[in-house]
Amino acid sequence: xxxxxxxxxxxxxxxxxxxxxxxxxxxxxxxxxxxxxxxxxxxxxxxxxxxxxxxxxxxxxxxxxxxxxxxxxxxxxxxxxxxxxxxxxxxxxxxxxxxxxxxxxxxxxxxxxxxxxxxxxxxxxxxxxxxxxxxxxxxxxxxxxxxxxxxxxxxxxxxx
Amino acid sequence: xxxxxxxxxxxxxxxxxxxxxxxxxxxxxxxxxxxxxxxxxxxxxxxxxxxxxxxxxxxxxxxxxxxxxxxxxxxxxxxxxxxxxxxxxxxxxxxxxxxxxxxxxxxxxxxxxxxxxxxxxxxxxxxxxxxxxxxxxxxxxxxxxxxxxxxxxxxxxxxxxxxxxxxxxxxxxxxxxxxxxxxxxxxxxxxxxxxxxxxxxxxxxxxxxxxxxxxxxxxxxxxxxxxxxxxxxxxxxxxxxxxxxxxxxxxxxxxxxxxxxxxxxxxxxxxxxxxxxxxxxxxxxxxxxxxxxxxxxxxxxxxxxxxxxxxxxxxxxxxxxxxxxxxxxxxxxxxxxxxxxxxxxxxxxxxxxxxxxxxxxxxxxxxxxxxxxxxxxxxxxxxxxxxxxxxxxxxxxxxxxxxxxxxxxxxxxxxxxxxxxxxxxx
Numbered sequence: 001x002x003x004x005x006x007x008x009x010x011x012x013x014x015x016x017x018x019x020x021x022x023x024x025x026x027x028x029x030x031x032x033x034x035x036x037x038x039x040x041x042x043x044x045x046x047x048x049x050x051x052x053x054x055x056x057x058x059x060x061x062x063x064x065x066x067x068x069x070x071x072x073x074x075x076x077x078x079x080x081x082x083x084x085x086x087x088x089x090x091x092x093x094x095x096x097x098x099x100x101x102x103x104x105x106x107x108x109x110x111x112x113x114x115x116x117x118x119x120x121x122x123x124x125x126x127x128x129x130x131x132x133x134x135x136x137x138x139x140x141x142x143x144x145x146x147x148x149x150x151x152x153x154x155x156x157x158x159x160x
Numbered sequence: 161x162x163x164x165x166x167x168x169x170x171x172x173x174x175x176x177x178x179x180x181x182x183x184x185x186x187x188x189x190x191x192x193x194x195x196x197x198x199x200x201x202x203x204x205x206x207x208x209x210x211x212x213x214x215x216x217x218x219x220x221x222x223x224x225x226x227x228x229x230x231x232x233x234x235x236x237x238x239x240x241x242x243x244x245x246x247x248x249x250x251x252x253x254x255x256x257x258x259x260x261x262x263x264x265x266x267x268x269x270x271x272x273x274x275x276x277x278x279x280x281x282x283x284x285x286x287x288x289x290x291x292x293x294x295x296x297x298x299x300x301x302x303x304x305x306x307x308x309x310x311x312x313x314x315x316x317x318x319x320x321x322x323x324x325x326x327x328x329x330x331x332x333x334x335x336x337x338x339x340x341x342x343x344x345x346x347x348x349x350x351x352x353x354x355x356x357x358x359x360x361x362x363x364x365x366x367x368x369x370x371x372x373x374x375x376x377x378x379x380x381x382x383x384x385x386x387x388x389x390x391x392x393x394x395x396x397x398x399x400x401x402x403x404x405x406x407x408x409x410x411x412x413x414x415x416x417x418x419x420x421x422x423x424x425x426x427x428x429x430x431x432x433x434x435x436x437x438x439x440x441x442x443x444x445x446x447x448x449x450x451x452x453x454x455x456x457x458x459x460x461x462x463x464x465x466x467x468x469x470x471x472x473x474x475x476x477x478x479x480x481x482x483x484x485x486x487x488x489x490x491x492x493x494x495x496x497x498x499x500x501x502x503x504x505x506x507x508x509x510x511x512x513x514x515x516x517x518x519x520x521x522x523x524x525x526x527x528x529x530x531x532x533x534x535x536x537x538x539x540x541x542x543x544x545x546x547x548x549x550x551x552x553x554x555x556x557x558x559x560x561x562x563x564x565x566x567x568x569x570x571x572x573x574x575x576x577x578x579x580x581x582x583x584x585x586x
Contacts, residue, residue: 013192028379028416033564036545039215040263051459052414052563072379072416074564075208075307078327079219086218101380101416102193102344106327109189113181114222 006149008129013100013121014112018141020092022133022149023064025055031077031103034061035084046089055135065139066091069130071104081107085117093120093141097130122147161190161341162197170337178229182333189330190341198339199346201305203298203321204280205237205335206289208307209328211542212267213243220266222329223273226336233278234338237331238289238296240308241478241510243267243542248534249508251549258548278335285537286512288405288478290314293514300427303346305334309418310409310477310560316419318396318404320427322346325380325418345419351428352382353421353437358445359387364403365451366571368559371407373454375415377444382419383411384437389424396425398482409477410559461566467553468505472579473540473567475510476558481518484511488524491531494580502532504581513537533579541565 030050037049048056071077081104084090090111094104100123111117122145129147133139138150163171171187173180190198209219243264251259275282280296287308289296298304300320306312307326315321324344326334334340344350355378359365374383392400404422411417421429421436428436474487487509495501509528511519516535519525528535540558544550544565554567555578562569570578577583 030563036564040213040545042215051461051566070380070416072375073309073413075309075312075325075331076328079209079216079329082218082329083216100192102325103327103416105189105192106330109185109192110218110327110329113185113188114218 006132006151008125008147008149010095010122010125010145010147012143012145013105013123014108014119015143015145016118016120016141017143018065018093018120020063020065020139022067022135022137022139023056023059023061023091024130024133024135025053025066025068026130027053027055028070028072029053029066029068030073031071031080031107032074035080038089039080039083044089046084059135061091062089064091065093065095065141067095067097067130067133069097070101075103077103078106078110082110082115085111085119086115090117090119093122095125095129095139095147096121096123097125097127099123161187161195163187167198167339176229178225178231182336186333186337186339186341190343193341193343195341195343197342198337199303199342201235201303201334201338201340203235203302203304204296205233205235205304205331206296206306206308206311207237207239207328207331210240210285210539211243212264212270214262214265219329220270220273223270223277227273227276231277231336233332233335235305235335236278236280237335238280238284238286238294239274240285240287241537241539241542242285243539245536245538248536249538249543255548277332283513286478286514287311287539288480288512288515290319291480291512291515293481293518294512295514303340305331305340307331309412310405313408313412313418313420314405316345317408317421317426318401325416351419351436353384353441355381355383355442355444356437357383357385358443359385360445360447361451362448364391365446367403367406368410368557369451369455369571370446371410372414372559373446373451374420375411375413375417376454378415378417378442380416380418381442382421383417384421384423384429384434384441386423388422392422392425394424398480400425402480402483405477405480413560413563455571458562458569460568462553462568464553469555469578470506470552471554472505472507472575473510473544473554473556473558473561474507474575476540476556476561478515479509479511481515484509484515484519484528485522485524488528490576491533491580492527494576494582495531498581500581501530503579505579507533507579508536508540509533510536510538510540
């Protein structure tokens with residue numbers, strides 16, 4: 001079944017080229033609540049532990065392209081992102097529909113400068129991006145901040 | 161960002177490679193955040209990362225680098241609460257092993273690192289550093305390099321200080337440099353409200369539920385709250401400040417609120433009134449029914465939803481002195497009504513070391529101990545947040561603790577009823 005390509009352009013916070021699978025949180029992502037359980041047990045694959053986020057609760061995030069409006073919650077958030085990146089169990093990319101919040105920005109900055117992480121972060125992709133992208137979609141990210149969604153067909157859309 | 165000659169020199173390595181890296185971190189962050197310059201910090205710091213959790217290896221590595229470079233913070237700092245108190249929050253052997261060896265095995269070493277870099281005092285561990293007894297109380301207009309979401313929202317909203325929702329590490333970096341990027345809540349325009357919240361309840365709402373409702377609705381917005389002064393009055397007395405502390409903590413953890421204004425009460429709102437509200441703000445009306453719906457929708461994560469509670473935590477954020485007294489009186493009054501002398505289940509009340517010292521001088525201190533309630537200075541979240549303790553049925557009246565753990569939330573009056581035997585904790 002033919003699928004339609006959808007292209008968006010955002011601001012590059014930490015750039016790079018990448019193709020991967022989307023995991024989508026329509027609501028603000030509570031960083032500490034999302035990552036803490038997996039960090040404590042030193043899980044190689046991070047599973048979202050935020051009970052209040054039905055979109056991604058119990059979904060694997062490691063290596064995925066995390067699409068979200070912004071992050072919320074505790075100010076340990078940036079440090080949590082840095083630590084997840086230092087362990088290599090981070091989502092490969094964070095795609096923010098809104099302007100990146102200070103905690104997520106802290107995490108990406110710390111990961112980039114202090115961990116030499118290649119984590120990708122793009123913000124200001126717009127509300128339409130988040131309305132369009134679905135968990136399981138293939139995402140193509142370009143170093144200039146272009147994000148292309150290749151929607152998963154009904155048959156190959158995976159519910160993880 | 162436009163840097164001064166001195167700041168450029170630091171970036172170029174005049175004070176060594178580690179200071180250059182810290183400056184580079186702050187500049188990258190500031191530029192993306194839209195800051196035009198760095199501005200001086202004008203008050204002591206407060207750091208969120210108080211727990212020597214083994215997994216935070218990047219923190220210990222960076223701290224070592226800072227110490228090895230001979231760097232000390234320009235502003236000393238207080239810390240969030242410690243994670244362990246085996247005397248007042250007893251643990252079984254398995255729990256002790258998990259806490260001491262798996263979870264917080266780095267605590268002693270980490271506190272030593274903090275002391276070398278600029279920890280203010282050996283007992284300065286509380287999330288409520290801003291309370292008078294703790295003495296890290298900024299004044300209106302002070303620029304801060306703080307983290308801890310509940311402390312930041314309190315400093316901005318109730319004290320009128322200026323602080324962004326900094327992350328762990330950035331809180332320290334700002335106090336090392338003595339400077340922070342100027343954006344967001346540091347600017348007048350960043351403090352304007354983009355939400356108007358109309359409180360239409362029949363009585364004063366439960367602080368923790370109101371804060372949760374506001375946080376969930378506005379996310380990182382700045383709410384201007386109307387109608388709350390009808391219940392709270394127009395004076396920031398100890399009782400009102402305690403209410404705002406709990407409301408703000410819930411709004412910051414259930415959303416990302418870093419600043420709120422309460423009409424006729426909080427400093428910015430008293431000074432500028434409705435002129436603080438941006439054009440075309442979002443609106444939300446909060447009624448009794450709205451709050452009941454929020455409360456009813458909190459998920460119950462216990463395996464057995466009817467399990468008998470194992471432990472009750474009160475005091476996240478740490479209780480103020482006024483709250484220590486009022487909780488004591490409420491517990492003892494309810495126990496007396498129910499014909500009991502001691503609480504029906506393990507109950508731990510948490511407060512700061514400095515508030516506890518002040519509380520010990522009051523008659524209520526012994527009165528509370530006589531009920532069997534334990535008093536601790538730990539962070540309840542740090543206790544609950546592990547695979548062993550986290551599986552136990554724990555109850556709380558803290559919305560922050562509910563958000564970050566499997567603890568079940570009850571209103572304060574329900575908690576009193578449960579721990580004094582009037583109601584089953586199910």
